[in-house]
Amino acid sequence: MIRYQSVHKNFGAGPTRVEVLRGFDLEIPAGQMCSIMGPSGSGKSTILHLAAGLVSPDSGSIFVGGRDIAKLDEDELTTLRRRDVAVVFQVFNLLPFLSAYDNVALPLRLDNVERNEERRRVEEALELVGISHRRNHKPAQMSGGESQRIAIARALVISPSIVLADEPTGNLDSAASRQIIDLLRDLNETLGVTMMVVTHDPVWAACCDRIVRLGEGVTEDDISLDCEARAV
Amino acid sequence: MKPGNVQFAVLGLIASKPEGIHGYALKGECEAISDAFWSLNYGKLYRILDLLESSGELDVADQIQQGRPNRKVYRITERGRRTLDDWLLSPLTGEAQPLRDELVLKLLFLGAGQVNKVCELIKQQRGIYLTRLARISRRRRRLAKAGVDMKASELVLDGAEMRVRADISWLDHVERALIKGHFGSYPSKQK
Ligand SMILES: Nc1ncnc2c1ncn2[C@@H]1O[C@H](COP(=O)(O)OP(=O)(O)OP(=O)(O)O)[C@@H](O)[C@H]1O
Numbered sequence: 001m002i003r004y005q006s007v008h009k010n011f012g013a014g015p016t017r018v019e020v021l022r023g024f025d026l027e028i029p030a031g032q033m034c035s036i037m038g039p040s041g042s043g044k045s046t047i048l049h050l051a052a053g054l055v056s057p058d059s060g061s062i063f064v065g066g067r068d069i070a071k072l073d074e075d076e077l078t079t080l081r082r083r084d085v086a087v088v089f090q091v092f093n094l095l096p097f098l099s100a101y102d103n104v105a106l107p108l109r110l111d112n113v114e115r116n117e118e119r120r121r122v123e124e125a126l127e128l129v130g131i132s133h134r135r136n137h138k139p140a141q142m143s144g145g146e147s148q149r150i151a152i153a154r155a156l157v158i159s160p161s162i163v164l165a166d167e168p169t170g171n172l173d174s175a176a177s178r179q180i181i182d183l184l185r186d187l188n189e190t191l192g193v194t195m196m197v198v199t200h201d202p203v204w205a206a207c208c209d210r211i212v213r214l215g216e217g218v219t220e221d222d223i224s225l226d227c228e229a230r231a232v
Numbered sequence: 233m234k235p236g237n238v239q240f241a242v243l244g245l246i247a248s249k250p251e252g253i254h255g256y257a258l259k260g261e262c263e264a265i266s267d268a269f270w271s272l273n274y275g276k277l278y279r280i281l282d283l284l285e286s287s288g289e290l291d292v293a294d295q296i297q298q299g300r301p302n303r304k305v306y307r308i309t310e311r312g313r314r315t316l317d318d319w320l321l322s323p324l325t326g327e328a329q330p331l332r333d334e335l336v337l338k339l340l341f342l343g344a345g346q347v348n349k350v351c352e353l354i355k356q357q358r359g360i361y362l363t364r365l366a367r368i369s370r371r372r373r374r375l376a377k378a379g380v381d382m383k384a385s386e387l388v389l390d391g392a393e394m395r396v397r398a399d400i401s402w403l404d405h406v407e408r409a410l411i412k413g414h415f416g417s418y419p420s421k422q423k
């Protein structure tokens with residue numbers, strides 16, 4: 001569950017001040033896959049960063065898994081980032097000198113997970129995203145779609161309850177984009193992970209359960225796609 | 233274009249000429265705005281004008297011409313304006329092709345005070361399209377999961393998806409232009 005309650009967020013001060021969120025409200029129930037759309041600069045990434053605890057609001061509250069993240073101390077916030085909430089970006093943010101395997105293992109090493117446990121979880125994550133055969137490749141030796149799979153495996157390896165994806169298909173062609181969205185959808189359905197996916201493309205947005213459109217710092221439109229399978 | 237919409241196009245064009253307009257000039261105006269997307273011969277145009285006159289939407293006056301037969305000049309009545317306003321703000325037809333024509337017409341005759349309401353219509357329409365995309369995507373996944381060889385049905389779904397995507401981009405485009413205030417030629421009563 002993710003809940004934003006009257007969230008205000010500005011950046012900068014004086015003449016360079018930007019008002020990004022102006023009383024933003026949103027509740028995403030556990031297990032939902034929700035897409036966020038909106039013009040460039042409307043605050044989509046900011047919304048994800050708020051839920052990941054990477055940015056804090058000027059006022060209002062954000063609840064993640066029922067807990068107000070403003071009330072967490074530094075240790076609890078670190079735990080939240082290392083174990084509960086994973087982020088996938090448009091740029092894959094893989095370390096170029098590490099193999100696919102080591103990139104995926106990284107969050108577990110930061111969390112001092114024991115080696116056998118690490119191997120089991122990395123193998124499982126690589127398997128889930130269908131990329132086990134690339135485990136020894138470096139990022140430069142992989143396609144965009146493969147790199148994004150590695151990045152998703154790295155997100156999943158911590159067994160998060162929430163995955164935040166910021167334009168995960170932004171650097172991919174349409175066939176690779178479809179595979180990535182299908183993968184996220186499968187993971188949402190099989191693992192029950194709550195997801196927020198920022199996208200500019202209505203086709204990928206429509207693969208989710210719900211579309212929230214941002215405008216003027218608030219929710220401009222909230223479309224439920226809970227339509228049961230009818231004819232096209 | 234749906235037959236009903238032609239009537240409103242004619243009414244809108246007459247409304248944009250407070251001084252009145254005669255049939256010949258009106259046909260020229262129809263052609264100018266339609267970019268040949270609908271064809272309107274004189275017979276059809278005069279039938280529409282008669283209909284609008286008898287229902288009280290139009291006033292007709294004879295204009296005296298030297299050495300030539302008199303001609304009829306059409307003006308919109310209060311009632312006609314109300315009819316036009318009601319139509320401008322009524323929901324758009326869900327089907328893609330009528331929608332495009334209908335929205336273009338509504339934009340042509342839109343008063344400055346009505347922009348927000350039309351943005352509301354665009355939003356509703358976008359919701360309809362996104363729901364359609366969601367159905368396409370679910371159908372695609374069901375077929376893939378069923379493991380059937382789906383080459384042909386996939387192509388059909390690709391086509392449906394491309395069309396809806398184009399319709400959504402156009403709606404976004406119209407919305408951006410509306411927000412910038414590029415529309416509103418019809419002299420509205422609010423002035
Ligand atoms: N750390 C920051 N410092 C100053 N301004 C910022 C910062 N982060 C974001 N902004 C500003 O806040 C606004 C919203 O940014 P955000 O990145 O959330 O938009 P977005 O909707 O993700 O856009 P895009 O579609 O281009 O990625 C922008 O005007 C941006 O310049």
Ligand SMILES: [Mg+2]
Nearest residue numbers: 044045046166
């Ligand atoms: Mg962004």
